Amino acid sequence: MITRDSQAFLAFARGLAPDFGPACARAAFLVAPDGFVLAEQSASDNAYMDLSVAVDPLRASAQHRALHAALAQDLPVVCFPGDPDAPDGLFPNNVFATGPGIVLVGRMRHPVRQREAGRADIRGFFTGLLGRREIDLRAQPGVCELTGSVVIDRARGLAYAGLGERCDEPGARALHEALGLRATLLFDLAPGEYHANVVMSVLAGRALVVAPSGFADPGVAEALASLYAPHVVRLTAAQKAAFAGNCIALRDDRLRISQAGADALDPAQRASLAGAGFELAPVPLDEVEKAGGSLRCCVAEIY
Structure with a gap:
C-alpha cells in the first residue's frame, strides 16, 4: 500500500505484527566531516542552516569522533573518510540505505x-566485501x-515519506x-522543512x-501518534529546531540524541521516553549541527 490517506493507512497498519524484520540495525556507518564547511546548495532549501555563522572544522571532527565512540557502545560502527568536495557527506543516511542483502543508492x-x-x-564495502x-x-x-x-518502522515494514523538494511521490515509491x-x-512537509527525519522518529518500532x-497537515502527525500510543513524545517547534526529533534507537533500550536535542526536552517528555524503555544517551554535536542536520542524519544503518 502507498497512500496519502492516513486513515486507510492506519486501518491497514493496525493489523500488522512487528515481524517484518529487526526493529534496530545490526551495524552502522558514518562518514567523517573532513574539510567541514557549509554547503551553499544545501542551504538553499535547509532552514536549519545559516551560512553567516563561522564553523570550526577541528571541533566538528572532534565531536564526530566522540559520536563514533559513543555509538560503538551500542553496535558495530564503521567510519569512512570524508571528501572535502562533498561537504554534506557526513550525513550518509540520505545517500545510502540498506535492507537484507541489498544496499540502496539514493537520488539526491x-x-x-x-x-x-x-x-x-x-559501494564496494557493501557489494564487494558484504x-x-x-x-x-x-x-x-x-x-x-x-x-x-523517509522514516521507516523496520519492525512493521512501514514508511512515512515526507514530500517536498528532496522527496517526491515517484521517489518514495521507488x-x-x-x-x-x-x-x-505519503504526507506533505510543512513549508521550510526539508526532511522527515527532522520532524519525526520511530524508536525501535514501539515509540x-x-x-x-x-x-x-498536523492531523497526519496525530494519526501517526495514535498508532504508537501511549509511547508518543510530541515536540514543540522550538524543540524541533533544536533537533530533538532527529534521534535514533540503535538498540531497543537506548535513545541516541544530540545534547542540544536532549536539553530541549522537558521532564514529562523524558519520563515518557523512560516509560517506553529508553535510556536517554545524548552526544554533543552543536558544531556539526551548523550544517543543518544532527545525530540521526549522521548515522547510516546497516540491516
Missing part, C-alpha cells in the same frame, strides 16, 4: 550531494533522499519497492517522537 536533489552517491569505497546487491535509485524516476526523507515495504504513507508543526 543537489549536485553537491550527488557526488557522494558515486563513492566507490562505500556481497550485497546494489539497487541504484538514480536510474529511477523521482527524487528520494532515502532515510532522511524506495518502497526497493525495500519491499508493506505500506508507505514515536513527532513535531506536528513539521507537517503541512
Whole structure:
C-alpha cells in the first residue's frame, strides 16, 4: 500500500505484527566531516542552516569522533573518510540505505550531494566485501533522499515519506519497492522543512517522537501518534529546531540524541521516553549541527 490517506493507512497498519524484520540495525556507518564547511546548495532549501555563522572544522571532527565512540557502545560502527568536495557527506543516511542483502543508492536533489552517491569505497564495502546487491535509485524516476526523507518502522515494514523538494511521490515509491515495504504513507512537509527525519522518529518500532508543526497537515502527525500510543513524545517547534526529533534507537533500550536535542526536552517528555524503555544517551554535536542536520542524519544503518 502507498497512500496519502492516513486513515486507510492506519486501518491497514493496525493489523500488522512487528515481524517484518529487526526493529534496530545490526551495524552502522558514518562518514567523517573532513574539510567541514557549509554547503551553499544545501542551504538553499535547509532552514536549519545559516551560512553567516563561522564553523570550526577541528571541533566538528572532534565531536564526530566522540559520536563514533559513543555509538560503538551500542553496535558495530564503521567510519569512512570524508571528501572535502562533498561537504554534506557526513550525513550518509540520505545517500545510502540498506535492507537484507541489498544496499540502496539514493537520488539526491543537489549536485553537491550527488557526488557522494558515486563513492566507490562505500559501494564496494557493501557489494564487494558484504556481497550485497546494489539497487541504484538514480536510474529511477523521482527524487528520494532515502532515510532522511523517509522514516521507516523496520519492525512493521512501514514508511512515512515526507514530500517536498528532496522527496517526491515517484521517489518514495521507488524506495518502497526497493525495500519491499508493506505500506508507505505519503504526507506533505510543512513549508521550510526539508526532511522527515527532522520532524519525526520511530524508536525501535514501539515509540514515536513527532513535531506536528513539521507537517503541512498536523492531523497526519496525530494519526501517526495514535498508532504508537501511549509511547508518543510530541515536540514543540522550538524543540524541533533544536533537533530533538532527529534521534535514533540503535538498540531497543537506548535513545541516541544530540545534547542540544536532549536539553530541549522537558521532564514529562523524558519520563515518557523512560516509560517506553529508553535510556536517554545524548552526544554533543552543536558544531556539526551548523550544517543543518544532527545525530540521526549522521548515522547510516546497516540491516
